[in-house]
Amino acid sequence: MTNQRQHPARRGQGELEGLVLSALRAADGPQTAGSVQERLGGGLAYTTVITILTRLLAKGVVSRERAGRSFVWTPVSDHAGLAAHKMRKLLDGESDREAVLASFVTSLEPGDERLLRELLGRAQAEGED
Amino acid sequence: MGVFVFLPLVLPLTAWPIARLADRHLHPRTATRLLTALAGVMAVCSTVCLGLLMVVGTAQLPGNPLPDGWSDPEVRAAVPYDGIAGRVAVPALLAVVAACAVTLRRHRRLTRRAHRALAGLPRTEVAVLADAEPYAYALPGGAMSEDRVVVSTAMLTCLEPAERRALFAHERAHLAARHHRHLLAVRLAAQANPFLHPLRKAVSYAAERWADEEAAETVGSRRAVARAIGKAALVSRGTPAPTLAGLAAPGPVPRRVAALLAPAPAARTWPSAFTAVGMAAWTAAAGTAVSAMSSANSALTLAVLLHAATPL
Numbered sequence: 001m002t003n004q005r006q007h008p009a010r011r012g013q014g015e016l017e018g019l020v021l022s023a024l025r026a027a028d029g030p031q032t033a034g035s036v037q038e039r040l041g042g043g044l045a046y047t048t049v050i051t052i053l054t055r056l057l058a059k060g061v062v063s064r065e066r067a068g069r070s071f072v073w074t075p076v077s078d079h080a081g082l083a084a085h086k087m088r089k090l091l092d093g094e095s096d097r098e099a100v101l102a103s104f105v106t107s108l109e110p111g112d113e114r115l116l117r118e119l120l121g122r123a124q125a126e127g128e129d
Numbered sequence: 130m131g132v133f134v135f136l137p138l139v140l141p142l143t144a145w146p147i148a149r150l151a152d153r154h155l156h157p158r159t160a161t162r163l164l165t166a167l168a169g170v171m172a173v174c175s176t177v178c179l180g181l182l183m184v185v186g187t188a189q190l191p192g193n194p195l196p197d198g199w200s201d202p203e204v205r206a207a208v209p210y211d212g213i214a215g216r217v218a219v220p221a222l223l224a225v226v227a228a229c230a231v232t233l234r235r236h237r238r239l240t241r242r243a244h245r246a247l248a249g250l251p252r253t254e255v256a257v258l259a260d261a262e263p264y265a266y267a268l269p270g271g272a273m274s275e276d277r278v279v280v281s282t283a284m285l286t287c288l289e290p291a292e293r294r295a296l297f298a299h300e301r302a303h304l305a306a307r308h309h310r311h312l313l314a315v316r317l318a319a320q321a322n323p324f325l326h327p328l329r330k331a332v333s334y335a336a337e338r339w340a341d342e343e344a345a346e347t348v349g350s351r352r353a354v355a356r357a358i359g360k361a362a363l364v365s366r367g368t369p370a371p372t373l374a375g376l377a378a379p380g381p382v383p384r385r386v387a388a389l390l391a392p393a394p395a396a397r398t399w400p401s402a403f404t405a406v407g408m409a410a411w412t413a414a415a416g417t418a419v420s421a422m423s424s425a426n427s428a429l430t431l432a433v434l435l436h437a438a439t440p441l
Contacts, residue, residue: 018249077259079249080282084258086246087279090239091264098333099312100239101279102303104265104296105362109380113363119386120359123352 013055014086016044020052021061021075021082030065030072059085134181134427135214136419137174141324143416144171146409148331152384154406156394157338158306163410164335165311168328170417172318174424179222181427184435186215228320236313237271244274254278255297263287263365265296267303276304287364292357294348299357302343308336334381341385342393355389358382 023039024031031039037049044052053073056062061082064071091101108116144167151160247256247268252275260281268277278300285293303309311332319329341358345351362382379387388394400407 012245012248014245014248021249080257080259083247083250083256084260084281087243087258088260088262090242090246094235094239097239099309099316100236101243101266101268102300102308102312102336104284104299105358105365106381107365108362108382112380112383115379115383116359116362116386119383119390120356123355123359123386123390126352
């Protein structure tokens, strides 16, 4: 408990990514890592902010441009995009996840597509009667 | 003890006919509950018997913790002192325990990770993710999180309003009926005894059908649910599995759509014994009862033997 209070920055990576993205999105125009750090209220070290921004860049949620000797960062996506990236990584990495994430539809087997189109066509025709 | 200790290991075979017939002849709610219960009881019995066999098997290991009287020829004659079964039971039981532990850990980790992925979003029941890949999932709540329905924007754009309502109703039905518990239970059961695998497949199909029927009732249109499933499957189809076309039976998606285009199933609780499905259900019930009695009998016999062999 006390340990956590001494290190407010010791939070989950996901939470930090959300915070940095929020700060970047709240600003108008591209920001340097230093100004992002300022906007976060100084709770995070400069290197941490750089690390998080680089991670967001890898996820395609922010972009960066060189401005002089450093980079300026721009958000290209919102929290829904960040969540989508994380969820996709989870879905692609875990094949046997039925009991946690019950999918709406399972993949079609060969021959299923033709059968399915027939069934839907019939449903359409009956529905129009 | 004798042959009884081996029975629960093979009795899951008596549930195969009902696992095959349930999808067309039972209401999906009945099928899900019945098959999960059968699988659960049979898996526990089978594991208990593996454990008993293991106790017998360890008698052959040097330095075993069993009492000395155990090696008495009379005691040995009363238990299935089988050089092979006892020795096989040790790694088999270890494998079962390890596989179940891994599954449970993975289940918890996956639930946590999925909730963490949604952490930045507004805390609404439906989480809409900006993704070009179409998908929709029901995500049950964990220790610190609520139930969520996860759906991508690509999935929503391909559905019409009535079909979206059907999709949400389907996912909510999964969450309300706690289907993930059934799915986890049969998964563990199939790991405890591979003969229970057909029951696992049958339960995962029956749970989908159950949610489909609930959704049809909620939106008031079986056809809207059928269309939602059909469209979702057509847009999200991946690369087809390399199977021999023509030999493959229809997969779960067309069967679900066909079932929704047919009249609603009757909500009977237990089928008549004079039909094929009734016979199958009774066979499975009898198999489960025999399984339970055999394992209880074996456990009791072994306990009495151990007690008698302990010099106290």
